Amino acid sequence: MSTTELETIKSNFTQGLSQISQFWGLPKSLGAIFAVLYLSPNALSLNEIVGKTGFTKGAISTSVRTLARMGLVHRQSKLGDRKDYYIAESDFYKVVRSILKGRENSEFNRALASVQETLVDLQTNPNQEGDAEDWDFAKNRVAEMQSFFDNLDNLVRVITALETMNQNTVQKVIALLKK
Amino acid sequence: MSTTELETIKSNFTQGLSQISQFWGLPKSLGAIFAVLYLSPNALSLNEIVGKTGFTKGAISTSVRTLARMGLVHRQSKLGDRKDYYIAESDFYKVVRSILKGRENSEFNRALASVQETLVDLQTNPNQEGDAEDWDFAKNRVAEMQSFFDNLDNLVRVITALETMNQNTVQKVIALLKK
DNA sequence: TAGTTTGTTTAGTAAAAACTAAATAAACTA
DNA sequence: TAGTTTATTTAGTTTTTACTAAACAAACTA
Numbered sequence: 001m002s003t004t005e006l007e008t009i010k011s012n013f014t015q016g017l018s019q020i021s022q023f024w025g026l027p028k029s030l031g032a033i034f035a036v037l038y039l040s041p042n043a044l045s046l047n048e049i050v051g052k053t054g055f056t057k058g059a060i061s062t063s064v065r066t067l068a069r070m071g072l073v074h075r076q077s078k079l080g081d082r083k084d085y086y087i088a089e090s091d092f093y094k095v096v097r098s099i100l101k102g103r104e105n106s107e108f109n110r111a112l113a114s115v116q117e118t119l120v121d122l123q124t125n126p127n128q129e130g131d132a133e134d135w136d137f138a139k140n141r142v143a144e145m146q147s148f149f150d151n152l153d154n155l156v157r158v159i160t161a162l163e164t165m166n167q168n169t170v171q172k173v174i175a176l177l178k179k
Numbered sequence: 180m181s182t183t184e185l186e187t188i189k190s191n192f193t194q195g196l197s198q199i200s201q202f203w204g205l206p207k208s209l210g211a212i213f214a215v216l217y218l219s220p221n222a223l224s225l226n227e228i229v230g231k232t233g234f235t236k237g238a239i240s241t242s243v244r245t246l247a248r249m250g251l252v253h254r255q256s257k258l259g260d261r262k263d264y265y266i267a268e269s270d271f272y273k274v275v276r277s278i279l280k281g282r283e284n285s286e287f288n289r290a291l292a293s294v295q296e297t298l299v300d301l302q303t304n305p306n307q308e309g310d311a312e313d314w315d316f317a318k319n320r321v322a323e324m325q326s327f328f329d330n331l332d333n334l335v336r337v338i339t340a341l342e343t344m345n346q347n348t349v350q351k352v353i354a355l356l357k358k
Numbered sequence: 359t360a361g362t363t364t365g366t367t368t369a370g371t372a373a374a375a376a377c378t379a380a381a382t383a384a385a386c387t388a
Numbered sequence: 389t390a391g392t393t394t395a396t397t398t399a400g401t402t403t404t405t406a407c408t409a410a411a412c413a414a415a416c417t418a
Binding site for chain 2: 375376377378379380384385386
Binding site: 047 | 365
């Protein structure tokens with residue numbers, strides 16, 4: 001009965017993380033799986049996760065891999081046991097850095113590059129007569145955007161370079177901003 | 180012909196922003212509409228946006244409203260003209276603050292609240308005998324998560340409270356983090 | 359070897375989201 | 389008033405995405 005109670009609370013928590021997950025445009029399953037792992041004192045096998053979440057083996061298999069890519073869970077192998085086991089990363093600052101690092105590979109960078117190409121295209125073009133103002137306007141706008149992205153990219157680069165990031169780090173930033 | 184060239188470049192740029200948009204889990208249309216407005220020296224009416232993007236009036240009508248909610252575009256009314264006109268916000272730091280502010284209303288906060296409820300549920304419950312360690316483990320885990328969220332929330336609160344935010348602000352943060 | 363137990367991939371389905379076309383509403387105009 | 393011109397809403401379609409069920413593959417076991 002007390003166990004049931006705990007399970008109920010866990011289930012509510014899982015629902016909450018599912019919603020957060022889909023708020024960020026991710027599948028609910030990711031939130032649910034992470035929640036189950038996060039509240040489990042011991043590593044869980046794929047089939048155990050199936051049992052606790054109700055998703056199929058295939059779904060868990062792929063979901064758990066994307067969670068691992070994000071740095072939110074880690075795969076473990078026990079000796080003499082063919083099963084894989086999964087645990088949740090509980091240091092969220094680590095997760096933030098891991099996700100920010102992931103940006104380099106991603107589709108996102110290809111899109112960013114296309115913005116940069118636009119800027120080059122605009123700059124290398126000889127000024128036209130008829131629509132010179134249009135060209136200049138576009139040039140300035142895209143240059144501003146590029147500068148914003150560069151600035152942001154620097155910030156991310158510095159963050160990912162931090163050997164440690166924790167509450168204290170954030171609080172120092174807050175103190176700086178408050179002035 | 181030179182005009183055609185400029186249009187081609189604009190179209191590439193628009194494609195780029197569309198991809199960025201969908202990378203963040205948003206409809207491509209949002210990126211496309213913003214791109215068109217961002218590169219337009221003058222405010223555009225709804226029908227002009229329809230012409231430049233190829234989406235239907237209905238789609239533009241709703242998309243432009245969500246863009247406005249995010250602070251990415253602004254609606255303008257010209258006197259003696261019944262049409263609405265739209266311009267892009269070009270200060271991206273403003274946009275960041277605007278989006279961060281929007282968090283208060285959102286579904287996101289309801290989900291966060293449910294995490295907090297979980298914590299309360301766990302803490303108010305009298306310790307059980309059989310599964311005391313399970314309760315404690317869950318309690319600690321959820322408390323840690325809550326503390327992370329609180330910390331982040333403070334940061335966001337400070338950022339939105341900033342009267343101005345710009346490249347310089349970011350650079351100061353970078354300088355702080357580098358030490 | 360054949361038989362288990364695991365994880366992954368694939369093909370198909372169900373559900374959700376983005377979008378279109380058209381009806382409606384609202385504000386003006388002649 | 390009836391007729392235009394605009395924006396919004398609605399109902400339905402298309403497209404995309406998440407997921408299931410089942411086949412497959414790989415690693416072990418008897």
